[in-house]
Amino acid sequence: xxxxxxxxxxxxxxxxxxxxxxxxxxxxxxxxxxxxxxxxxxxxxxxxxxxxxxxxxxxxxxxxxxxxxxxxxxxxxxxxxxxxxxxxxxxxxxxxxxxxxxxxxxxxxxxxxxxxxxxxxxxxxxxxxxxxxxxxxxxxxxxxxxxxxxxxxxxxxxxxxxxxxxxxxxxxxxxxxxxxxxxxxxxxxxxxxxxxxxxxxxxxxxxxxxxxxxxxxxxxxxxxxxxxxxxxxxxxxxxxxxxxxxxxxxxxxxxxxxxxxxxxxxxxxxxxxxxxxxxxxxxxxxxxxxxxxxxxxxxxxxxxxxxxxxxxxxxxxxxxxxxxxxxxxxxxxxxxxxxxxxxxxxxxxxxxxxxxxxxxxxxxxxxxxxxxxxxxxxxxxxxxxxxxxxxxxxxxxxxxxxxxxxxxxxxxxxxxxxxxxxxxxxxxxxxxxxxxxxxxxxxxxxxxxxxxxxxxxxxxxxxxxxxxxxxxxxxxxxxxxxxxxxxxxxxxxxxxxxxxxxxxxxxxxxxxxxxxxxxxxxxxxxxxxxxxxxxxxxxxxxxxxxxxxxxxxxxxxxxxxxxxxxxxxxxxxxxxxxxxxxxxxxxxxxxxxxxxxxxxxxxx
DNA sequence: GAGGCACGCGCC
DNA sequence: AAACGGCGCGTGCCTC
Numbered sequence: 001x002x003x004x005x006x007x008x009x010x011x012x013x014x015x016x017x018x019x020x021x022x023x024x025x026x027x028x029x030x031x032x033x034x035x036x037x038x039x040x041x042x043x044x045x046x047x048x049x050x051x052x053x054x055x056x057x058x059x060x061x062x063x064x065x066x067x068x069x070x071x072x073x074x075x076x077x078x079x080x081x082x083x084x085x086x087x088x089x090x091x092x093x094x095x096x097x098x099x100x101x102x103x104x105x106x107x108x109x110x111x112x113x114x115x116x117x118x119x120x121x122x123x124x125x126x127x128x129x130x131x132x133x134x135x136x137x138x139x140x141x142x143x144x145x146x147x148x149x150x151x152x153x154x155x156x157x158x159x160x161x162x163x164x165x166x167x168x169x170x171x172x173x174x175x176x177x178x179x180x181x182x183x184x185x186x187x188x189x190x191x192x193x194x195x196x197x198x199x200x201x202x203x204x205x206x207x208x209x210x211x212x213x214x215x216x217x218x219x220x221x222x223x224x225x226x227x228x229x230x231x232x233x234x235x236x237x238x239x240x241x242x243x244x245x246x247x248x249x250x251x252x253x254x255x256x257x258x259x260x261x262x263x264x265x266x267x268x269x270x271x272x273x274x275x276x277x278x279x280x281x282x283x284x285x286x287x288x289x290x291x292x293x294x295x296x297x298x299x300x301x302x303x304x305x306x307x308x309x310x311x312x313x314x315x316x317x318x319x320x321x322x323x324x325x326x327x328x329x330x331x332x333x334x335x336x337x338x339x340x341x342x343x344x345x346x347x348x349x350x351x352x353x354x355x356x357x358x359x360x361x362x363x364x365x366x367x368x369x370x371x372x373x374x375x376x377x378x379x380x381x382x383x384x385x386x387x388x389x390x391x392x393x394x395x396x397x398x399x400x401x402x403x404x405x406x407x408x409x410x411x412x413x414x415x416x417x418x419x420x421x422x423x424x425x426x427x428x429x430x431x432x433x434x435x436x437x438x439x440x441x442x443x444x445x446x447x448x449x450x451x452x453x454x455x456x457x458x459x460x461x462x463x464x465x466x467x468x469x470x471x472x473x474x475x476x477x478x479x480x481x482x483x484x485x486x487x488x489x490x491x492x493x494x495x496x497x498x499x500x501x502x503x504x505x506x507x508x509x510x511x512x513x514x515x516x517x518x519x520x521x522x523x524x525x526x527x528x529x530x531x532x533x534x535x536x537x538x539x540x541x542x543x544x545x546x547x548x549x550x551x552x553x554x555x556x557x558x559x560x561x562x563x564x565x566x567x568x569x570x571x572x573x574x575x576x577x578x579x580x581x582x583x584x585x586x587x588x589x590x591x592x593x594x595x596x597x598x599x600x601x602x603x604x
Numbered sequence: 605g606a607g608g609c610a611c612g613c614g615c616c
Numbered sequence: 617a618a619a620c621g622g623c624g625c626g627t628g629c630c631t632c
Contacts, residue, residue, distance in 0.1 A: 311613080446619095527616090
């Protein structure tokens, strides 16, 4: 084979690194620059059970930057494919689509670039994700490949060469290839170390779920979502007008206590907490606990009223203004936020740049996320997901019955608590109280929190909780047991076995916080287990049926899929079916209900 | 000028 | 008497 190389200089593998790696690399590294070489490499790699893979690219953007090197191998053989020497890399398909695992560090990055080359990976695994799973919320240090290898393999990597790839156009140097191959070997050995630890911690099941969800997350980022810029800008214009009007009201409200400047203007920064505290002080409100909407609403003063309204518009303008629109990609014309697969310690993903998980509800803003011409959006969400999980976990017979009966959950709970007919129209106050408890319980709420939430006295709130728990005693038992067990063993876990290790107890306040986390995490985290499994199943189903459809957003218990118009109804059925099946993997005694909408826009 | 904090608030 | 879980992001304000 051509391109045999002897990279044994040790420039990359520092003292203290594994001599084994150095030896492996010096004798088994191959550079592939032509079709014959690639065919031979593929022949030798396509049956390997575990391969590590790493890409070197000219930058971070798969829609603008290019792949320089595809490096792939295991302890016995490593191949460096000079990507620019090939018109396309379809010859690699048998390797990437083989039965075995293909391991990356930060797989989303590499998978996106592989997508830009029309390559898919059948069974990716991600050592960065596994490292976060193993950490289970503990602060064990950075998750870079270098840091993970130092912690787990006792191997030290020199990352100095990394920046050389940025905007690189010349012939690849030996140093660059050696660097890439060292990363592949490091990833491979890191994965082997992690595998044992994953089994020891009972994390195998959740690791498989995460592995299956990795490509859907990469797809989500790569495809992006379309935003109708002109209708978005209309919303901003409305907000600008409304903010100006409320500013007039604000200035009028403070005029009695503020000296206008030389030009008769009132110069107060209504975004400044200290300015506002000063103003409220002059108006006789000295010791406000905070300046939140809830506190201001109780004041019944023109300044407070106007401030609450001002903030509504200011929030829109600051959240969705120029910075937001600057994220529209110049090449694709779409938003490509980053989805951090394990962004939250509970197992949820998070989203940034911009955050598509905090777009205001309702059609006003979400309606601007439209499908391009000839396409449709399917919006699907799990109905009452966390409460169903609480029912399943607690096995409370009455609570289970509420879900098995179907109908409006909060009304049913309110009816059984208060012994009265309750619906969205009959006794709606009782319904909203039941609703506050339902949600609050998932957060480990106590009587004080409930009292605050529904603006009642603490006694009243205690009474409500007593009623609730006498109706659903095993719910309380489970919540208390969950906290006790978690504190006893130092971690809590989801139904899939995902773990969150709890800090050592500090002061009583901190202890209470940990107890609330221990009650909440199994619920929130199991919801994440379900949604990630659903993402994997939905993506697989869409692909296997050859649908021109893909995920464009994930909002914790909600998936949004863009599809060709002609397939919309079939895709909607498919999305529902796969989401329900994912839910039923965990929810055995409670039905899984998924609401699906088909529209031109992101719905709800 | 960058970085970190507190605050407030959008979502689930 | 009693401060409900998980995020990202904009603003002001402080420090270096």
